Amino acid sequence: MTWQNNSFGSAIKKLSEVVNSTLYHVTSFALLNWQVIKLMSIGLVKPGKIFKRRHIFEQMFLMGVQSIPIVAVTSLFLGMTLAMLTTYTLADFGAEVWVAGLVGVGFTRELGPLITAIVVAGRVGASISAELGTMTVSEEIDALDTMGINPVRYLVLPRFIALLIMMPCLAILSDYLGIIGGYLISAMKLDMSFAYYKDLTIEALKLKDVFTGLIKSVSFAVIISMIGCYQGLIVSGGAEGVGQGTTKSVVNSLIFVIAADSFFTALFTYVIV
């Protein structure tokens, strides 16, 4: 027992605890994802038994429709900021007409989906894990289980599907408002007309840019809803646990969203050109 008392021993012990808990979370998170995949594929055969339309619509409203104002405002400001930044830089080259293209491509490929995901991770991811976490500590999840109602089907699936549908919609909204933000700056600083700005944008954009962004936003939806649900379902230890789970859900979602964004950007820039 003496070796446990020196610092080397305790460092080893700590390390093995960290490795253990990481492995545990990775496997149980994978298991939750596997259950969702399984249920989705059963749902393709017998949708009536798996998908509850009312629950999905309810979640689409809560997650999607109610996120519209905040996504719109942040995207508009971000579009304006991007336009100001680019006019400032491009002025040195006398190339301000490129603002439209830059904002358009930048938003559809990258910033639209990303800012949407960040806002949604904070708003929706947090509320998913707070809600499921509260249900976990008040034995509601156990109650569902004992009634023979699968909590993954009843709670996780509607949230997953709702966000999967709403996230790309919000990303498109964000694209539009970002571009409008860019136009506002161009109109004020460069005296561009709306028609001209629109033409410049459409000329610069390819359909692929839009699709790239939408594929990203779908992957962000998966990340945010699954991490949110997972952190909610593993909560233990009362209200404090719910708070910790919510924080973890937001932090982890943001890390994985930004990592996935980087991955997809690399994929669409270098691999699938």
Next chain:
Amino acid sequence: MNMIEIKNLIKTYDNRRVLDDINLSIKQGETMVIMGGSGCGKSTLLRHIISLARPDSGQILIKGQDITVMNEARLVEVRKRFGMLFQSGALLNSLTVGENVALPLVEHTKLDRKIISIIVKMKLELVGLTGFENLMPSQLSGGMKKRVGLARAIAMDPELVFYDEPGAGLDPITTAVVDKLIMDLTKKLGITSIVVTHEMKSAFRIADRIAVLYKGKVVDIGTPEYIRNSKHPYVNQFINGAPDGPEPLRRSKDDYLSRLTSFDED
């Protein structure tokens, strides 16, 4: 045949044996009361019987089928015949009272909406909450939540109902009402009931048999009459509510001092 048969059930949490070799059989149609001090493992035992937790070893047979080795799909079928009243009611807070009671029916049956609403009304009437369908759980008192939980537990007309502390947090009259309800269900519908409770009065009132749990073991089991006259020192202390006995209030003075001055070394 026994409704439930528990054989050599062992469960350890963080090196603590919470359930230590439990053997227990419960007959069809009987009301089994499980008693014991706080933290002795009653809720844990219940969680194992409804397979919310998996044991380290041992078997739990329900109608001869071992639920500890069942897959999820078969468990769902078994669970449809269960009802469970949780210690806190465990109503879904996002649904109304009526929707909570209707939930198992909506999920598991193809019954018409109208028929479900009639069943819900009947079950709520049984627990004395007629007309509360449209309230949210947050608008109810603790005791009312528990009664709604009971209505939900019996919504599917189960063969087997588990009650975790049905009387806790209820006034004596409501407790008596709930006790009467448990007895009626058992006698009239032939439901098998397993009741975890601290309340001596209701235990002796409703039980066909009582099992006393102590430190994860069943130390004594028998009819209320037998338990009342039990020779087992702990059972004796428990039913008489004596502060001192096998479960000491405070150990000897030296022991007390050494516990106060000892430091956890690990």
